[in-house]
Amino acid sequence: MPGRFGSFLRVGTVLASVAASGTAWAQDLAIASSAPVTSIDPHYHTLGPNASAHVHLYDRLLERDASGKLGPRLAVSWKLIDDLTWEFKLRPAKFHNGATLSAEDVAYSIARVPKVKNSPASFQIYTRAVVGHEIIDPLTIRLKTATPYPLLPIDLSQIFILPRSLGDEPATEDFNNGKNAIGTGPYRFVSYKPGDRIEMERNEDFWGTKPHWKKVNYRIISNDGARTASLLSGDVGIIEFVPPQDLPNLRKDPRVTISEVVSNRSIFLWYDHSRTGAMPFVTGPNGEALEKNPFKDRRVRLALSLAINRQGIVDRVMENSAVPTGQYLRPGAFTYVPDLKPHPYEPEKAKALLKEAGFPNGMRITIHGPNDRYVNDAKIIQAVAQMWQRIGVQTTVEALPWSNFIARSGKQEFSVFLLGWGVSSGEGLNPLRAQIATWNPQRGLGTANRGRYSNPAVDTLIDQAMATMDDGAREKLVQQAMRMAMEDVPVIQLHLQKNIWATRKGLTYEARVDEQTEAMGVQPAK
Amino acid sequence: MFTWMIRRLIQACFVVLAMTVIVFIGVHVIGNPVDILISPEADQAERARIITEMGFDRPLWEQYFIFVKDALQGNLGRSFVFNEPALKLIAGRMPATLELAVTAVLFSICFGVPLGLYAGLKPDSPVSRTIMAGSILGFSLPTFWVGLMLIMVFAVQLGWLPSTGRGETAELFGIQWSFLTWDGLRHMFMPALNLSLFNISLVLRLTRAGVRETLPMDYIKFARAKGLSPKRVIFVHVLKNIMIPVVTVVGLELGSTIAFAVVTESVFAWPGMGKLIIDSINVLDRPVIVAYLMMIVLLFITINLIVDILYTVLDPRVRLETKA
Numbered sequence: 001m002p003g004r005f006g007s008f009l010r011v012g013t014v015l016a017s018v019a020a021s022g023t024a025w026a027q028d029l030a031i032a033s034s035a036p037v038t039s040i041d042p043h044y045h046t047l048g049p050n051a052s053a054h055v056h057l058y059d060r061l062l063e064r065d066a067s068g069k070l071g072p073r074l075a076v077s078w079k080l081i082d083d084l085t086w087e088f089k090l091r092p093a094k095f096h097n098g099a100t101l102s103a104e105d106v107a108y109s110i111a112r113v114p115k116v117k118n119s120p121a122s123f124q125i126y127t128r129a130v131v132g133h134e135i136i137d138p139l140t141i142r143l144k145t146a147t148p149y150p151l152l153p154i155d156l157s158q159i160f161i162l163p164r165s166l167g168d169e170p171a172t173e174d175f176n177n178g179k180n181a182i183g184t185g186p187y188r189f190v191s192y193k194p195g196d197r198i199e200m201e202r203n204e205d206f207w208g209t210k211p212h213w214k215k216v217n218y219r220i221i222s223n224d225g226a227r228t229a230s231l232l233s234g235d236v237g238i239i240e241f242v243p244p245q246d247l248p249n250l251r252k253d254p255r256v257t258i259s260e261v262v263s264n265r266s267i268f269l270w271y272d273h274s275r276t277g278a279m280p281f282v283t284g285p286n287g288e289a290l291e292k293n294p295f296k297d298r299r300v301r302l303a304l305s306l307a308i309n310r311q312g313i314v315d316r317v318m319e320n321s322a323v324p325t326g327q328y329l330r331p332g333a334f335t336y337v338p339d340l341k342p343h344p345y346e347p348e349k350a351k352a353l354l355k356e357a358g359f360p361n362g363m364r365i366t367i368h369g370p371n372d373r374y375v376n377d378a379k380i381i382q383a384v385a386q387m388w389q390r391i392g393v394q395t396t397v398e399a400l401p402w403s404n405f406i407a408r409s410g411k412q413e414f415s416v417f418l419l420g421w422g423v424s425s426g427e428g429l430n431p432l433r434a435q436i437a438t439w440n441p442q443r444g445l446g447t448a449n450r451g452r453y454s455n456p457a458v459d460t461l462i463d464q465a466m467a468t469m470d471d472g473a474r475e476k477l478v479q480q481a482m483r484m485a486m487e488d489v490p491v492i493q494l495h496l497q498k499n500i501w502a503t504r505k506g507l508t509y510e511a512r513v514d515e516q517t518e519a520m521g522v523q524p525a526k
Numbered sequence: 527m528f529t530w531m532i533r534r535l536i537q538a539c540f541v542v543l544a545m546t547v548i549v550f551i552g553v554h555v556i557g558n559p560v561d562i563l564i565s566p567e568a569d570q571a572e573r574a575r576i577i578t579e580m581g582f583d584r585p586l587w588e589q590y591f592i593f594v595k596d597a598l599q600g601n602l603g604r605s606f607v608f609n610e611p612a613l614k615l616i617a618g619r620m621p622a623t624l625e626l627a628v629t630a631v632l633f634s635i636c637f638g639v640p641l642g643l644y645a646g647l648k649p650d651s652p653v654s655r656t657i658m659a660g661s662i663l664g665f666s667l668p669t670f671w672v673g674l675m676l677i678m679v680f681a682v683q684l685g686w687l688p689s690t691g692r693g694e695t696a697e698l699f700g701i702q703w704s705f706l707t708w709d710g711l712r713h714m715f716m717p718a719l720n721l722s723l724f725n726i727s728l729v730l731r732l733t734r735a736g737v738r739e740t741l742p743m744d745y746i747k748f749a750r751a752k753g754l755s756p757k758r759v760i761f762v763h764v765l766k767n768i769m770i771p772v773v774t775v776v777g778l779e780l781g782s783t784i785a786f787a788v789v790t791e792s793v794f795a796w797p798g799m800g801k802l803i804i805d806s807i808n809v810l811d812r813p814v815i816v817a818y819l820m821m822i823v824l825l826f827i828t829i830n831l832i833v834d835i836l837y838t839v840l841d842p843r844v845r846l847e848t849k850a
Contacts, residue, residue, distance in 0.1 A: 036805060038607050045607075046565035118579065118609045120563035125572055172609045194608060194618065195805070196692060196797030219691060221795040222805075225674050226690045230795070233681035233689040372808070403810050407557030424567065434567060444569030 029213040029519050030236040032221040036195050041175035042160035042183070043113050046121045048422075051158075052516040053218055056200055057096075058160035058183030061088055061106065062153055066521065068264065068333060068426040068513035070153060074101065074161055074184065083148040083469055090139040093184045093207040095163040101184055103141035107133045108164035110143075115169055126155040150469050154425045186211050186520055195220055200519075216519040228502075231256065237507050240517040242500040244319040244375060250502050257525075260500040261511035262323050262330045265422040267374055269367070269384065269492040271295040274412045274452035281366040281415035285359075285394070294363065295415075301489040302343075303353035304416075307391045308384055309345040314495055317379045322495040327486055328423055328431040330496055330513065335428035335478040340486055342493065350391045362392030368409070369418030371399035375497055381418050384494075409450050419450065420497075426513070428478040432462050436485045453490035531831075538827045542820050546597075549816050550590050558582060559606050559810040580606060593816070602820070603813030607806070612817035616799060621701045622692060623791070623798030627783040629705070629718040631776060634725035639772070641726075642733025643765070649738065657730065664727030673720045673793035680716060688713050690795035717794040721787055725779050732775055736768025769840050777833040778826075785822045 035049040042054045063073035072078075075088040093101040110130055113123045129152055132144040145152060162170075166180050174180040181189035184207065187200035198218040202211060219236060221227040224243035231239045232255065242250060242258070250256050272279065276296065278289045294300045310324035324342040329335065354362060367385060371378040378399035385395035400408075409417050423430050438454040439446035445462075446452075461481035468474040486493070501509045503522065510521045553559075560576050568576075577583050581592065596603060602612045645654040681689035693713030695702035704710025740746060741764065749759050788800030799818065806814040837844045 039609065044609065045563075046567070118604060118606075120560075120576060120580075120606055120609075121565040121568060122572060122576070125565065125568050176610070193797060194610075194615065195801055196795075219795070220797075221690055222801075223792045223795060225670075226677070226793050226795050229674070229677040229682055230689045230691075233677070233685065235681070235689050235691070401556075401808070403557045403562055403808060406561045410561055421566070430567070441570035444571060447569045447573075448566055 027212065027214040028217065029215070029238070029522060030217040030219060031517055031519060031522075032219050032227045032230050032236040032239040033517055034220075034222055034224075034227060034239075034241040036220050036222065037192075037198060037218075038194075039172055039176060040178075040181050040189065040192050040198070041116070041172040042162070043109075043116045043123050044119050044172050044175075046123055046125070046158070048515055052518070053198055054160055054183075055185065055516060055518055056187040056216065056218070056520075057181060057185040057189055058162070059093070059185050060157055060160055061090075062157040064157060064426060064514055066261070066510045066512045068330075070157060070426070073157075074106075078153055080469060081142060084145050085142050086145075086152055087136070087140065087142045090141070091207060092139070094205050095165075095184050096182045096188050096203060097163065097165065099163045099165055101161070101163075102138040103135045104138075105161055105164050106141050107135065109159060109161045112162065112169075113159065116172065117169075118172075123159060126158045129155065148467050148469055150466070150471075150474055151425065151429065154427065158424070187216060190215075211520045212523060213519050218519075231502055231504065234504065238501055238503045238509055238517065238522055240499075240501055240515075242321075242502045244321045247319045247321060247500065255505050257503050257505055257508060258500060259503070259509045259511040260321075260498045261513055263422070263497050263499045263513055263515060264328070264330050264333060264424075264426055265420055265497045265515075266325055266328045267322070267377075267380065267418065267420045267494045267497065269381075269494065270409075270414075270417050270419055270451040271301055271453075271490065271492075272412060272415045272451055273454065273490065279415045280413065281368070283364045285361040285363055285392075287364060290363075294357070294359065297357050298489060299353045299357040300359070301492075303350040303357070303391070304388065304393070305343045305489055305492045306346045306353070307350040307393070308343070308387050308492065308494070310342050310494060311345070312387075313380060313383050317376050317383050318495065318497075321375065321498045321500055323498070325493050325496045327428075327482060327493060328421060328435070329426075329428055333423075333426055333428075335475050335482070337428075337479045337482050337486075340483055347387075347391050354391065354393075362394065364394045364396075365416055366396045366398055366414075367416045367418065368398050368400065368405065368414040370402040370405045373402040373405075374418075374420045377418060380494065412450070412452060417450075421448065422515070424514070428482050429462070429465055429474075432458070432478065432481055432485065433466075436481075436490065437462050451490065455485065455488060455490070458485045458488075534827065534831060538824065541827070542823050545819050545823055546593070546816055547590070549812070549819060550586065550593070553810050553812045553815065554586050557810060559812065562809045563606060602817040605806075605811050605814050607809055607811045607814075612813040615802065615814060616818055616821060619797060619799045619802050621703060622796060623784055623787055623800060625703055625705050626714065626718055626721060626790075626796060626798060627780060627787060629714060630722035630783055630787075631725065631780045633718060633722035634729050634779070635776060637722075638726045638729025639733050639765075642730040643737060643760070645730070646734040646737025646741070647760070649734075658734070661727035661730050664723045664730075667723070669720060669724070669789045670793050672723060673717070673790055676716045676720055677793070687716055692797055717790050717796050720794070721783060721790045725776075725783070728775060728779065729772060732772050733768060736771060737764055740764050740767055766840065770837060773836050773840065774833055777829050777836075781822075781826045781829045784825060 037050050037053045038045050042058050059074045061075040062070055065071055074090055076091045078088045081087050110127050113127045129145045129149045130143050131146045134142040163182055170180045176192055178189050186203055186206045188203050190199040190201055192198045200216045202214045221230055227239045228246045230236045251258055275293045277292060279293055284290055314322045314324055326340050326342040327337055367381045369377050369381040381397050385397045388395040421431055433445055434448040436458055437445040438459050439449045439452055458481050461477055465474050465477035468477060499511055499515050501511060503509050506525050508523050508525050564573055581589055605612050605615055608615060641657050645657045648654050677689045680687045691713060692704050694707040694709040695704045696706035704714055746763055749763050788804050791798045791800040803818045
């Protein structure tokens with residue numbers, strides 16, 4: 001009997017290896033992505049997983065390289081003509097339907113964005129600054145803004161270019177069935193099965209370096225365990241968002257190669273700055289209501305930050321899939337502040353600060369956070385609660401589903417709560433304007449300022465930076481604003497997540513800061 | 527029979543209506559889909575635009591009446607997330623779930639009934655004891671764990687079966703089915719088995735209990751005394767009489783297997799309706815949730831109807847209508 005079973009095993013192994021080599025020979029690649037792609041229409045939904053799939057089919061004017069640096073794509077060069085006019089020179093390229101790329105297509109794509117129907121998250125936020133255009137020649141376009149707007153190239157690196165032959169208001173549904181899925185990208189659309197897969201084949205007329213893989217099967221495997229298993233069984237060549245609990249084993253596994261990079265997604269705790277009086281989830285040490293919001297006192301904000309052992313969270317909770325941070329951006333990013341370090345772990349100093357601020361016996365706090373959004377979100381707030389307990393702050397934890405949490409945090413219902421922020425632009429004005437600037441619906445500032453922090457000095461610096469077209473001068477202003485803000489501890493910065501991919505041995509992937517998983521970046525090892 | 531059907535249909539309408547009200551209020555209480563769907567970088571103006579465009583600025587009762595008005599014209603709304611009609615989305619995912627659930631139920635009948643029959647006829651044999659002990663595992667092991675173990679053993683260690691996904695499909699009646707291709711069947715085997723483990727145990731235990739109860743009955747003794755062959759006694763006199771509880775349970779389990787296959791579907795990345803509904807609940811995609819639950823209510827009502835009719839076939843004493 002054992003002999004028969006053994007031969008079964010061997011047949012199985014042989015078949016498996018034949019299958020594996022067969023795939024490699026045919027130059028097919030299967031990718032396991034972690035979240036559903038909601039549409040093939042590149043102007044429908046500003047969503048990371050969508051962009052990750054769309055870069056195969058469509059191109060933008062400018063692109064971000066793996067390290068997040070802005071560079072040319074369909075535009076070979078761009079320059080400022082005057083403070084209100086940008087000029088973009090295009091490269092010759094062909095759409096999948098044979099049409100030639102021209103400046104008209106750029107104008108068409110920018111004009112289409114606000115016209116997309118029923119978009120749950122429109123790309124308008126990236127095209128709104130453009131108020132007019134002028135076509136100089138078929139490969140040169142000038143875009144005009146109403147006020148000086150230094151972020152235009154960065155914003156346009158989010159907008160995919162479609163051929164104007166799609167006509168007036170092409171329907172989103174016609175992208176999903178392939179009729180309108182026409183771009184200039186390195187892959188052509190073959191089929192899209194929502195929630196399951198996108199199949200693509202190489203565009204042999206691609207204007208740039210042709211990718212290695214002829215056929216790409218872009219699969220959605222949202223369950224963490226299933227994603228790891230599909231890699232180990234060889235069903236897919238690469239998986240994204242490697243679950244931290246599998247990371248230690250995968251690092252040791254000879255069948256697997258890991259590639260990782262520190263991302264621009266920081267995880268932090270918000271303080272509620274909106275109230276001046278009693279807080280719903282902060283009370284005195286015996287449960288008595290406080291007269292005024294203790295988080296208006298910088299010493300309290302700093303004390304709670306110093307009480308957190310960030311390295312401990314990174315080592316134990318995150319399995320080293322993160323690095324401690326003191327700001328929103330990763331080291332090396334444009335406008336990163338080199339001397340702004342993560343707060344050290346100093347529980348004694350924290351206790352002293354609390355005493356000095358009038359809380360010798362600590363206080364009671366409930367931390368809120370999501371339990372299905374960020375990597376190990378619920379575990380992080382549990383760890384923080386235990387650390388605060390050690391400096392005499394009696395802490396309880398309440399983790400909620402994201403759908404409920406995000407609505408309540410937007411209404412300032414919590415006192416301390418966990419959130420994350422991915423800096424899609426890769427520079428500091430983005431978090432400063434969205435998170436730190438005073439909440440101001442008229443000017444569209446402080447849109448994600450859920451703690452309602454307000455610091456007029458920082459606001460002034462942000463305004464100055466927004467009107468500074470020179471990159472060098474702007475970088476200095478942004479750094480100054482970021483330093484001023486972070487030293488005031490409006491939020492407790494915890495860590496920056498790492499983006500982690502795992503590939504089958506024999507394949508390599510250039511880890512990307514922007515979390516995108518691209519077949520173009522997967523190479524057979526030399 | 528006819529008035530009985532009418533009464534059932536009216537009941538069904540009320541259940542559907544009550545369900546839609548509950549979903550509307552429930553989703554409203556949990557949160558606002560805009561908060562989840564919107565780009566985190568969107569400004570307040572963009573947020574206001576989406577709220578108006580999707581109609582969330584109106585009072586809930588008004589949103590509900592708009593929905594009812596559209597629904598009466600056969601339009602259950604478009605998904606907030608996918609911008610496709612909710613019914614089309616569900617219909618696109620249905621074949622995958624249906625073929626998985628039907629295979630799982632077939633497994634549970636094909637394995638459950640014979641094993642249960644054996645265990646009932648020879649209750650003291652070691653084989654029967656093993657079967658019964660095994661069925662306890664089938665009941666008590668969590669589906670997601672068994673699913674991952676199946677993947678670990680058959681896909682990762684042995685490499686016999688593909689780990690996840692639906693594999694190749696072929697077209698029949700304009701719909702893509704995976705049971706028509708060898709690759710599709712290979713992909714379907716593990717999830718179907720995983721989904722059926724609980725049902726196999728359930729059917730097995732029901733069958734065994736029924737057999738044990740029926741064997742000492744007078745009519746069985748009489749049938750034996752009459753000199754009928756053991757085969758006829760077992761398959762006609764015993765099996766037919768224990769089928770009523772089994773049919774009830776298989777029917778209801780088919781319904782819940784279709785409706786709630788979500789754990790198996792997500793472990794095996796099976797692109798069925800269960801995954802769609804869970805994703806939709808997570809982002810509060812109300813049109814899809816409502817349309818899905820309406821469909822499930824109708825499904826259960828239909829299954830109950832069929833089960834009731836099967837009763838009359840299996841047991842002539844059962845009448846669907848009491849005389850007025």
